[in-house]
Each structure stands twice: as structure tokens, then as C-alpha cells.
Amino acid sequence: MSEELDFEATMAELERIVGALDREELDLDEALRLFEDGVGHVRRANRLLEDVRGRIEELIEASSEEVRTVELAVEVSDEENANAD
Amino acid sequence: MTEFSQFSLFEAGGLAPGEAEPNGGGGEVAPGSSAETALPVSEVNAAVRVVLEASFAPLWVVGEVANWRRLSSGHCYFSLRDESAQISCVIWRSDAARLPTDPEEGMEVCAYGSLSLYETRGQYQLVVQKLEAKGEGLWRLAFERTRRRLEAEGLTDPALRRPLPALPRRVGIVTSREGAALRDVVSVIRRRAPWTHILLSACRVQGEGAAREICAALIAVCRHPEVDVVVLTRGGGSVEDLWCFNEEVVARAVAGCPVPIVTAVGHEVDVTIVDLVADLRAPTPSVAGELIVPDAADLRVAVRRGSSALAAALRSRAGRAEERASRASERLSDGVVRFTERCGVWLDGLGGRLETLSPLATLERGYAVPLNAEGRVLRRTQMFEPGDPFRLRVVDGEVAARVEATGGTAAGDEEGRET
Numbered sequence: 107m108s109e110e111l112d113f114e115a116t117m118a119e120l121e122r123i124v125g126a127l128d129r130e131e132l133d134l135d136e137a138l139r140l141f142e143d144g145v146g147h148v149r150r151a152n153r154l155l156e157d158v159r160g161r162i163e164e165l166i167e168a169s170s171e172e173v174r175t176v177e178l179a180v181e182v183s184d185e186e187n188a189n190a191d
Numbered sequence: 192m193t194e195f196s197q198f199s200l201f202e203a204g205g206l207a208p209g210e211a212e213p214n215g216g217g218g219e220v221a222p223g224s225s226a227e228t229a230l231p232v233s234e235v236n237a238a239v240r241v242v243l244e245a246s247f248a249p250l251w252v253v254g255e256v257a258n259w260r261r262l263s264s265g266h267c268y269f270s271l272r273d274e275s276a277q278i279s280c281v282i283w284r285s286d287a288a289r290l291p292t293d294p295e296e297g298m299e300v301c302a303y304g305s306l307s308l309y310e311t312r313g314q315y316q317l318v319v320q321k322l323e324a325k326g327e328g329l330w331r332l333a334f335e336r337t338r339r340r341l342e343a344e345g346l347t348d349p350a351l352r353r354p355l356p357a358l359p360r361r362v363g364i365v366t367s368r369e370g371a372a373l374r375d376v377v378s379v380i381r382r383r384a385p386w387t388h389i390l391l392s393a394c395r396v397q398g399e400g401a402a403r404e405i406c407a408a409l410i411a412v413c414r415h416p417e418v419d420v421v422v423l424t425r426g427g428g429s430v431e432d433l434w435c436f437n438e439e440v441v442a443r444a445v446a447g448c449p450v451p452i453v454t455a456v457g458h459e460v461d462v463t464i465v466d467l468v469a470d471l472r473a474p475t476p477s478v479a480g481e482l483i484v485p486d487a488a489d490l491r492v493a494v495r496r497g498s499s500a501l502a503a504a505l506r507s508r509a510g511r512a513e514e515r516a517s518r519a520s521e522r523l524s525d526g527v528v529r530f531t532e533r534c535g536v537w538l539d540g541l542g543g544r545l546e547t548l549s550p551l552a553t554l555e556r557g558y559a560v561p562l563n564a565e566g567r568v569l570r571r572t573q574m575f576e577p578g579d580p581f582r583l584r585v586v587d588g589e590v591a592a593r594v595e596a597t598g599g600t601a602a603g604d605e606e607g608r609e610t
Binding site: 113114117120121123124127128132134137138141144145147148151152154155158159160161162163164165173175178180181182 | 357358361368373374377378380381384385386387388389390391392393408411412414415416487490491493494497498500501504505507508509512
């Protein structure tokens with residue numbers, strides 16, 4: 107659930123690692139360790155794009171202070187229709 | 192006065208008083224046909240009102256607005272006039288509330304209504320139900336008035352526009368549950384970024400009370416802690432249909448939205464007041480979807496790029512390491528050469544010095560060194576015992592020797608010191 111929130115953070119981290127590898131004079135072990143981290147982030151980013159499917163909900167009892175939602179079925183137009191829009 | 196009135200009625204009614212009496216004697220006497228049957232004012236006005244209302248179907252009247260007054264009761268009073276005439280007009284509160292705004296003095300308008308009589312004052316008037324300025328003049332006027340007010344407060348300042356989140360986790364949609372706009376936005380988000388959560392905050396998007404509902408729905412959706420962008424949307428419609436999006440109260444709710452908000456109201460050509468205060472205006476609901484979420488395909492490209500950049504960075508890092516290693520090894524071999532050279536020089540010098548220190552030079556000069564069996568140098572006479580064997584080291588080898596006798600001499604000391 108919390109995973110999909112992290113795509114941006116994951117990409118930012120990847121970017122940071124690439125930058126560090128590019129700019130900083132790291133010793134080779136450190137560079138390799140960073141690279142492995144980076145590979146992990148790439149995997150993670152790809153996984154985030156593949157797996158997660160968001161929920162469609164409707165807010166109910168808008169007047170109350172607490173937030174309550176119910177699942178909502180929305181008839182989603184198919185690809186062709188969406189593109190024709 | 193009475194005489195005059197009687198005469199007037201006579202003239203107007205075309206009745207001869209003389210005739211009226213005998214004819215009426217049999218039964219009906221026309222009311223007001225004589226001073227005796229004079230009608231009270233209120234009855235005349237009531238009668239005229241009936242005649243007037245029955246004679247005219249509701250009609251459109253064109254003219255210029257004069258003396259517009261909106262009273263605290265909500266009713267509006269004004270006159271319609273042209274170069275030579277005028278009609279008093281009234282718009283009752285319920286109809287007046289539907290006007291987008293009050294017309295300006297002298298504005299040319301078309302008023303639709305029924306002719307009637309205001310009995311209290313005996314004044315005939317047009318009871319207006321609809322008032323339209325030329326083209327969409329009144330709407331335009333209302334739009335401009337609201338816009339100027341919001342502008343004066345700085346709410347339309349482009350500097351207030353917030354950037355949208357690059358990758359929203361939950362999109363709040365404020366629109367009607369049944370509208371095509373909802374389907375459009377959801378379809379686009381599903382297609383581009385299927386992981387995005389969507390939260391609908393439903394409201395009516397046209398008609399009376401819609402403005403209030405929109406405000407409430409907007410406030411409610413922002414209470415959800417994970418909503419990080421909101422789209423306020425509605426499909427196309429007439430100016431009247433879209434009007435709630437021009438209402439100041441809605442504009443203020445949009446301006447006060449705590450998270451970035453995108454508006455997509457009507458078609459591409461429809462610009463509403465809410466568009467002016469939103470962080471971003473989308474021409475259509477579908478485009479709003481596209482502006483709100485990135486395309487997964489683009490993100491995959493970004494990941495691929497990141498991955499390549501990572502590999503390239505490591506390669507270049509490894510390349511630098513290799514380069515450094517080879518530079519180091521070059522420096523090392525240079526160093527070795529220089530070191531051995533220096534060693535050679537040093538050794539040469541050392542060799543020279545060693546030579547001067549070496550006993551060999553002394554031996555060369557003809558001295559000899561006596562050594563006992565253990566190889567110790569025998570320096571003093573008392574180190575020799577008569578009869579003991581010893582070796583005598585000379586320049587080219589050793590000579591076996593034996594002590595004949597001992598005796599202390601200065602010469603022996605001298606020799607020992609030499610060694």
C-alpha cells in the first residue's frame with residue numbers, strides 16, 4: 107500500500123546515486139555498494155509501475171468531520187474511446 | 192369634479208345617459224354609467240387588471256434599463272424605455288435570484304413577462320420573469336464584475352498558482368456522479384497511471400443550490416489526508432448550465448483549496464471564473480486527467496534512463512579507477528627505476544667509503560691480522576699463550592701459525608689498534 111507512494115522517492119534516490127557515482131571520488135567498494143543500491147531502486151521502480159492498482163472510491167457523509175468512503179464503480183471507457191476523446 | 196367624471200364616462204363608454212335609464216330599468220344597470228352607480232377606484236383598477244392580463248399573452252419587450260433598484264426584499268424594480276416611452280417593470284424575488292447580475296443603467300435588454308396592473312397606484316407594469324441582455328451581455332457583465340472583484344483581491348494572480356504534484360497518490364474529483372466528466376477523468380487516469388487512487392466527492396453541477404454543493408464537496412474532499420490534487424470538472428453545457436462555476440462563492444472555495452486544484456469546466460471555449468483562480472485550467476475533463484497524472488510509459492522510460500545512467504556511472508567510475516591504477520603503476524615503475532638508479536649511486540658512494548674502511552686495504556699494505564680458532568682478532572700479547580696455534584690473515588689468505596713466546600711491546604699495541 108505504502109509502496110506506491112515511493113516511486114518519486116525511489117527515482118530521486120536513483121538520481122542521487124547516479125550523481126554520486128558521477129561526481130564524487132568514492133573508493134571502488136563504496137561505488138559498487140552504491141551501484142547495487144541503485145539496481146535495487148530500478149527494480150523497485152519497475153515493480154511499482156507494474157503491480158499496484160489504485161482504488162476508486164466515493165466520499166460519503168461529506169458533512170461529518172470524519173472521512174468515510176465507499177468503493178465506487180465507474181464505467182471506464184476503453185482505450186479507443188479514451189484516445190478518441 | 193363629479194360632473195366631469197360623469198361626462199368622461201359618458202364619452203368613453205359611448206352610452207347616452209338618457210338611453211341608459213330606460214333600458215336599465217328592466218334589469219341591468221351598467222356599473223359606473225351614472226354618478227349613482229359610480230365604481231370605487233379599487234374596483235376599476237381590479238377590472239382593468241383583469242382586462243389587461245387577459246388581453247396579452249406573456250411577451251418579450253425590448254428597451255433600455257432605467258432606474259434599476261434591487262430592494263432588500265429581493266424584488267427588483269426598473270423601467271424599460273426607448274426614445275419616446277417607458278414601461279414600469281418588476282421582477283419578483285424568485286426570478287430575480289436567477290439573474291446572474293443586475294443590469295447596468297442604459298443597458299439594452301429583452302424582458303419576458305406578463306402585463307399587469309399595480310392596483311395600488313393604478314400603474315400598469317411588466318412583471319418580468321426573464322431578463323436577457325443582448326448576446327450573453329448579462330452573463331458577461333456578471334462574469335466581469337466577479338472577475339474584477341477577485342482580481343482586486345489578488346486572487347487571480349498567476350503567482351499564486353501552485354505546481355501540481357508530479358505523481359499524485361490520490362486524486363480528488365469534484366463533479367456529478369452521473370456526468371460524462373467523471374468517466375472521462377477516471378478513464379484517462381486509469382489508462383495512464385493505474386496505481387492512482389481516485390476519490391469522488393459528488394455534487395450537483397448545475398441548477399439552483401449547485402454552487403453551495405460544489406463548495407461543500409470541495410471542502411470535504413480536501414479533508415482526506417491523502418488527496419494531493421483536486422480536479423473540479425463538468426462536461427459541456429449552456430452558459431446557464433455552467434453558471435455555478437462563475438459564482439463568487441465557488442471561486443472563493445477554489446482559491447482556498449488547500450491542495451493544488453485543476454478546473455475543467457465545459458468545452459475548450461468555455462472559460463469560467465473558477466478557471467481564473469485555479470492552479471491550472473484544463474480545456475476538457477480528459478485533458479485534466481492527462482495533466483494530473485504522468486503516463487506510465489513515460490515513467491518506464493524514465494526508469495530505463497535511470498538504469499542506463501546508473502550503469503554508465505559505474506562504468507565511468509570503473510574506468511576512472513582503471514585509469515588511476517594504470518597511472519599509479521606507471522608512476523610506480525618510474526619510481527622503481529629512479530629508486531634503483533638512486534640506489535646505484537648510493538651504493539657506488541658507499542662502496543668507495545667501504546673500501547677505505549676495509550681491512551683489506553690495510554692487509555694490502557702488508558699488515559696481517561692474527562685470529563684465534565673462533566675467528567677473534569688477537570690484539571694483546573696476553574691473548575697469546577706460548578704453544579697456541581692461531582691463524583694469520585694476510586691479504587690473499589690465511590697462514591697457520593703458533594706462538595713461540597710472548598712479551599709486552601708497544602709495537603703490539605700499535606698493531607692491535609690498527610685492526
